[in-house]
Amino acid sequence: MKTRRFAGPVTALLLAAALPLAAPAAATAAPECAGLAGLTIPASVVSLPTTGGRVTSAAVVPAGYCQVDADLFPVDPAAPAIKLRVALPENWNRKAMMFGGGGFNGTIPDLTANVPFGPADQPVPLARGYAVFASDSGHQQNPASPPSLDGSFGVNDEAVKNFAAGDALKKTRDASLFLIRHAYGRSPAETFFAGGSTGGREALVVAQRWPTAFDGVISAYPAWNNLAEILDLGYLTQVLSQPGAFPGPDKQTLLYNSVINACDGLDGLRDKVVSNPDSCHFDPRTLRCPGGADAGPTCLSDAQIGAVTAMSSPFRWPYRIASGETQYPGFPFLSGADMRTPFLGFGTTAPANPMPVTSGYGMQYWDQWVKYFLTRDPRQNSLEIDPRQPGKWLDRISALSTIEDRNNADLRPFARAGGKLILLHGAADELVSPRSTNDYYERVRAVAGPRATESFLRYYVVPGANHANFGTPAFTASWDSLSALERWVDRGQAPSNPVVTDTSHQRTRPLCEYPAWPRYRTGDPNAAASFAC
Structure with missing residues (x-):
């Protein structure tokens, strides 16, 4: 169907590194x-x-x-x-x-x-x-x-x-x-x-x-793992739809700023970027309203703390599905996620039936999936389907997992x-x-x-x-x-010490191979050379 190109020894790679990148043909x-x-x-x-x-x-x-x-x-x-x-x-x-x-x-x-x-x-x-x-x-x-x-x-x-x-x-x-x-x-x-x-x-x-x-x-x-994520999104949709559980935009901003204040600097530099999310152990209970009741935009109620914790925690279902997946690992809201883009996360309004277009993207995705993939009934209230106990829908969920979990x-x-x-x-x-x-x-x-x-x-x-x-x-x-991909395919020259640019703030960082992350050492905080993986 096609030919694959050179993947030669290390000496050839060193020679190739000195050559300009060229198209395979004129x-x-x-x-x-x-x-x-x-x-x-x-x-x-x-x-x-x-x-x-x-x-x-x-x-x-x-x-x-x-x-x-x-x-x-x-x-x-x-x-x-x-x-x-x-x-x-x-x-x-x-x-x-x-x-x-x-x-x-x-x-x-x-x-x-x-x-x-x-x-x-x-x-x-x-x-x-x-x-x-x-x-x-x-x-x-x-x-x-x-x-x-x-x-x-x-x-x-x-x-x-x-x-x-x-x-x-x-x-x-x-x-x-x-x-x-x-x-x-x-x-x-x-x-x-x-x-x-x-x-x-x-x-x-x-x-x-x-x-x-x-x-x-x-x-x-x-x-x-599309099906696995959908099950988590369904669970979170139910959590956020409960009375008083949805944190509005002001509370999402409060949470974001609190995470940044607590975890920014753990990588050696306070720059509003959490470079090592695994080191960030923010506890949302530090934002608890007095008595746990909602007291306005400066704190979180117990129900909202529960919703935030659910979104950032793994979701595991107590049954088997054919794809073999057993959980979805949760979202990094407590590790520096940007709460200024609520449409992709919480949304600006709580999930409901019918599903508001101002709810989170994932909640709307779940609603469409329930109506057309799972039940194939556009009148189905997606809030009535519990991913923890799907009942008669378990076989259909399992069958879809073999298609959607790649x-x-x-x-x-x-x-x-x-x-x-x-x-x-x-x-x-x-x-x-x-x-x-x-x-x-x-x-x-x-x-x-x-x-x-x-x-x-x-x-x-x-x-x-x-x-x-x-x-x-x-x-x-x-x-x-x-x-970088062209050099790797054409010459066998793998990416080496790549640098990523932040176009909004005119700064660069080393692009570190996972699980490494960039730590600030010394020098210009906007230059990748000042960081080490």
Whole structure:
């Protein structure tokens, strides 16, 4: 299907380090664009079952590249089509990049965007000459729904497998490469994948399920154990919906500031960033209102302390599910998370029935999942389903876990094929727990062994960074992971002493391999050179 490039000895790596990064081949001529309109995509070019597809439009857009839109048709006539898009640059570098989605997907990602936590001072993949492609993962969002929060496609089994199991990823990849071959007269020399959140899970899915399909993968804040997290979100939805339990925005700010005041400086510098969350042992009971009753924005009631503690604690369910997962590790609200982005965490209003759009993202996600994936009844009150005691829904939960928990930690086939994986997570993520990614990384090391894991995987936790640089994070992460991945794939030169930039505060930090974290030593507090991992 493709060739993998050099992975030579240490001496060759040292020589390669002195060479400039180059494309694998000279840029090509402009793609054939108009001739792609109406092109049939044979079912035979897609390795998973479809009934073929067709290009619906192909034209040069004002930005100067050829945009190709196509539909891939389902096997089940009741299932939605997969809508995909390919951006074909005039000066192609003979590489391709697939983008992952977010939330429940349902829209095609912006092909002119950057990779997750990407560099602000470098061109995006399309501007670098990549042919970029993506899809809506096999369903179309209702425009009236909040972005990425329409789960109504969950009533169809093929649509669920396309989205949750990742079938649409391979279908999109195969069809897009077919279109790229038609446009340029040749296949890409290298193909990469980048995604965050749901897209981060999708990045791990392609490495797990199709180890030869992508040369390099960037997975950021991946929701890999999707079913496990959903059960925790359901439990937290119930906790926060109880009378008096929801901490409003003022109390969320109080909690955030209190955590920072207690834990900032444990890494050697007071800079509003908690670099080592494991060292932060803030006790929310220090904010208790007199007598435990709600006395306003300067304290937390007993019910609110219970809710905050529940969100930051592991959630374990007392039954078995087929994926083998037993818990979700909780969210790092007590380790420096930014309470100024409440939509991703608590929200601004308590969960209720019907679910308010001002409740937390995770609570709305749970509500959609219950209505369309679990019960397949849009009238179902999601607050009535208890993840601790699901009753008649246990079998359905267990069955969905085999589709939604993408927890295969054996990445050795991907490594043997020459694949390289960069894994990233913000330490203050409010929506996908970095503790969960820590868990997956440790599982991979346990299966492959530490030395073998080091040969194909790097995992970095970014202090102060939240979910997708949403809102006003304490640290707005920016790192050129794509160039690092190219050097690793092209030359066998693994990332070495990378530096991440905080674009909001004009400062840099060393990007430390997990479980290391940056500690301030001496010198300019805004310079990475003043820190050590």
